[in-house]
Amino acid sequence: MTTAPAVDRPSAWLEIDGAVGVLRLDRPPLNVLDRAAQSALRRAAEQAAADERVRAVVLHGGPEAFSAGADIKEMAAMTHADMVRHAAVLQGAFDAVCAIPKPVVAAINGPALGGGCELALTADARICGSEARLGLPEILLGVIPGAGGTQRLPRLIGPAKAKELIFTGRQVGADEALELGLVDQVTPTDRVLQTALQWARRFEKGPALALHAAKTAVDQGLATDLAAGLSIERSVFAALFATEDRLTGMRRFAADGPGRATFNGR
Secondary structure, eight states, X not given: OBOOOSTTOOSEEEEEETTEEEEEEOOTTTTOBOHXXXXXXXXXXXXXXXXXXXXXXXXXXXXXXXXXXXXXHHHHTOOHHHHHHHHHHHHHHHHHHHTOSSOEEEEEOSEEETHHHHHHHTSSEEEXXXXXXXXXXXXXXXXXXXXXXXXXXXXXXXXXXXXXXXXXXXXXXXXXXXXHTSOSEEEOGGGHHHHHHHHHHTTTTSOHHHHHHHHHHHHHHHTSOHHHHHXXXXXXXXXXXXXXXXXXXXXXXXXXXXXXXXXXXX
């Protein structure tokens, strides 16, 4: 297992466990995402994206809290001009996580609020503990979610449900989050990370290029109309016919049936 040095460790960093990268938020007690943490998050996400050893990623804030969101004291001191300059930086940090070209799962314990909830929304799946709390309370501060919440949440759970959560700023517990489709699985609190790692390890020996293509087709397709989405699908589908993994998968299927291929990511 490869970890960041303990001395001067950043508030977000990548730990490599086999072929799984664990992107850890490390700003106790609540992993508040100040500007330094946002920069560290972007660097760790870009590292996870570029490292060929990493086949899947787990976002984890620790056993007590995923993230309580932005540093409100820091934001309160910012002017309009400050935020005009910083808003793109804020969204860019979260976009970097969303753009990781590998399966990503958020392992959520405790609060995932505001920016913490928005960070969880960048993942491909969300697993939370039974005592987790999720929500976008920005409206209670006189603002709205600014790190993707108004865009990613409606795409995940539908506009009506998303508006209700955004308009009221209320928090939901694990069971309601599951019912809404905000999370995909609820586990006992002490099993969240283990369950997320099990989810990620399914892709350790998978066809990395095909997984990237699938994620690209879904994510980019959701951002456009059906005809454009089908065009994206055609493009990435055809491109896979230039890969070794496609040859390996089809030849092994023809010889031995499904699920027998060993892929090399090329």
